[in-house]
Amino acid sequence: MNPHTDMLDLPALRQLELAADAAGLALMQRAADSIAAWVQKHYPPASRILAAVGPGNNGGDALFAACRLRRAGYQVEVLLPVPGNAAVQAALAEWQALGGSVRPTLPTGISALVPELLLDGLFGVGLARPLEGEWLHLIAQLNSLPCRKLAIDIPSGLDAMRGQPQGAALQANVTLSFLCPKPGLYTAAGPDHCGEVIIDDLACPPTLYPPTAGTLALPDASVLRRKRDSHKGSHGVLSIIGGAPGMTGAALLAGRAALAMGAGKIFVHPLDLALTLDPLCPELMLRPWQHNLLIPENHQLVVGPGLGLSDQAHAALSRALLHPGSLLLDADGLNLLAADHGLQQLLQQRSGTTILTPHPTEAARLLDSDTASVQADRVAAVRELSQRFDCVVLLKGCGTLLARYGQPYRLLTRGSPSLAVAGQGDVLAGAIAALLAQGMAPLDAAHLAADVHASAGEHYSAQAGGPIGLSCQQLLPLMTHELNHRVASSGVPPF
Ligand SMILES: NC(=O)C1=CN([C@@H]2O[C@H](COP(=O)(O)OP(=O)(O)OC[C@H]3O[C@@H](n4cnc5c(N)ncnc54)[C@H](O)[C@@H]3O)[C@@H](O)[C@H]2O)[C@@H](O)CC1
Numbered sequence: 001m002n003p004h005t006d007m008l009d010l011p012a013l014r015q016l017e018l019a020a021d022a023a024g025l026a027l028m029q030r031a032a033d034s035i036a037a038w039v040q041k042h043y044p045p046a047s048r049i050l051a052a053v054g055p056g057n058n059g060g061d062a063l064f065a066a067c068r069l070r071r072a073g074y075q076v077e078v079l080l081p082v083p084g085n086a087a088v089q090a091a092l093a094e095w096q097a098l099g100g101s102v103r104p105t106l107p108t109g110i111s112a113l114v115p116e117l118l119l120d121g122l123f124g125v126g127l128a129r130p131l132e133g134e135w136l137h138l139i140a141q142l143n144s145l146p147c148r149k150l151a152i153d154i155p156s157g158l159d160a161m162r163g164q165p166q167g168a169a170l171q172a173n174v175t176l177s178f179l180c181p182k183p184g185l186y187t188a189a190g191p192d193h194c195g196e197v198i199i200d201d202l203a204c205p206p207t208l209y210p211p212t213a214g215t216l217a218l219p220d221a222s223v224l225r226r227k228r229d230s231h232k233g234s235h236g237v238l239s240i241i242g243g244a245p246g247m248t249g250a251a252l253l254a255g256r257a258a259l260a261m262g263a264g265k266i267f268v269h270p271l272d273l274a275l276t277l278d279p280l281c282p283e284l285m286l287r288p289w290q291h292n293l294l295i296p297e298n299h300q301l302v303v304g305p306g307l308g309l310s311d312q313a314h315a316a317l318s319r320a321l322l323h324p325g326s327l328l329l330d331a332d333g334l335n336l337l338a339a340d341h342g343l344q345q346l347l348q349q350r351s352g353t354t355i356l357t358p359h360p361t362e363a364a365r366l367l368d369s370d371t372a373s374v375q376a377d378r379v380a381a382v383r384e385l386s387q388r389f390d391c392v393v394l395l396k397g398c399g400t401l402l403a404r405y406g407q408p409y410r411l412l413t414r415g416s417p418s419l420a421v422a423g424q425g426d427v428l429a430g431a432i433a434a435l436l437a438q439g440m441a442p443l444d445a446a447h448l449a450a451d452v453h454a455s456a457g458e459h460y461s462a463q464a465g466g467p468i469g470l471s472c473q474q475l476l477p478l479m480t481h482e483l484n485h486r487v488a489s490s491g492v493p494p495f
């Protein structure tokens, strides 16, 4: 267990809290130390701090931190809307012994008292239902304060496991989270509410941690190291089927991305017979699809970019499902699969690994569900898909998730809205297949390719001054650079 990258599900997190308690670890005091240390590092004494204290242990963390900060000379105010549990009461006794008072509501027109920093300790992982009434009002009031906001453990109102606001959620600048990362910090609406995320394991011994459910840890890229003594045949071959009339660009984008990510040889089989060359990328070998097209066993096969939903597309997918090697299905490859139980049966009978790369709406189609339900619990959706189809599944969207049944799920911490443009799904499909072609295991290939893609999106935003306007031509060199960097820094460091 690495408490900085490995994640627990909620029952396991509760189990850990109990184990720490039984071991006599005063975790709440350590949490309060951690909060106070963060404040002292960033704000000089006498700064104005407002601590919002909720009814549970999250409130206890905030109020014990308030005591420490008052002792250290900060001007601390405490907002305590409801009487808290025993931990809050103990902190309150300490606070009052220090001469502190509490206010039950936030007065309107407090311009003179506007804090420099809000400590948000209303709710943590114990949020059990949507917020209502006065709580909604309070969150809105706190969000409108013109000051920086430090969320304790998780922004109040955000579901720690699902990353969705429960009615409303605090908009934090920094989130200081304890014991281990929670998926809700990184996926769905989580990143837009958390700001910078800091994990403090509170020096809780790793032996106390139950088995992990998921991880943020990245796969090692050293398998992609190249020998001087290598040739194009050393780096794998892949075939892409897609590119129906009107959507030929999708297949070409996948092909170009595969080249940028190091695949040795790339065949593109467009359904549009008129497409015979990519003039901007003549390295791609274009061989229009025919019903008797034979894909050699050693090719990594991608089906879906610009495939369409025609009878021809259906026939191409049916045949592709018989391919004995690895197969990646994207876009209309997934839509055809979702709509046809016969194709799903063929998928179940496959001997090679299959990777599915749905966006939330495609995932909903595969699950006979709707997009909102998938987004409401992205971790559950990706796990369910991987189990139902016995595939590696990559669920796109903010906080990309990957799962293979029986293994911890994986969650990307990187990403950028710059990538939310047409064509990037095709780029990702080609990138994954390129890493498969170079010998990476399917889950690792999908994970590393997605992380390289996400990182390149971040680099683009940094270079362009913002996320608008990304195109494949700009992104692919950034992906190549990022991949080379990952490979160079993998494995044992050089002298
Ligand atoms: N137990 C432990 O070992 C540790 C807990 N820690 C802190 O404790 C937090 C968890 O504490 P709790 O389990 O007490 O939970 P919380 O403090 O997150 O909230 C639970 C309280 O909120 C109420 N509540 C839940 N949903 C509500 C809603 N929608 N509207 C109104 N009230 C609602 C519950 O009735 C309960 O009173 C963590 O997030 C973390 O901040 C840390 O101190 C580290 C150690």
Ligand SMILES: [K+]
Pocket (backbone or CB within 6 Å): 058, 120, 121, 122, 123, 124, 151, 152, 153, 154, 155, 156
């Ligand atoms: K909180």
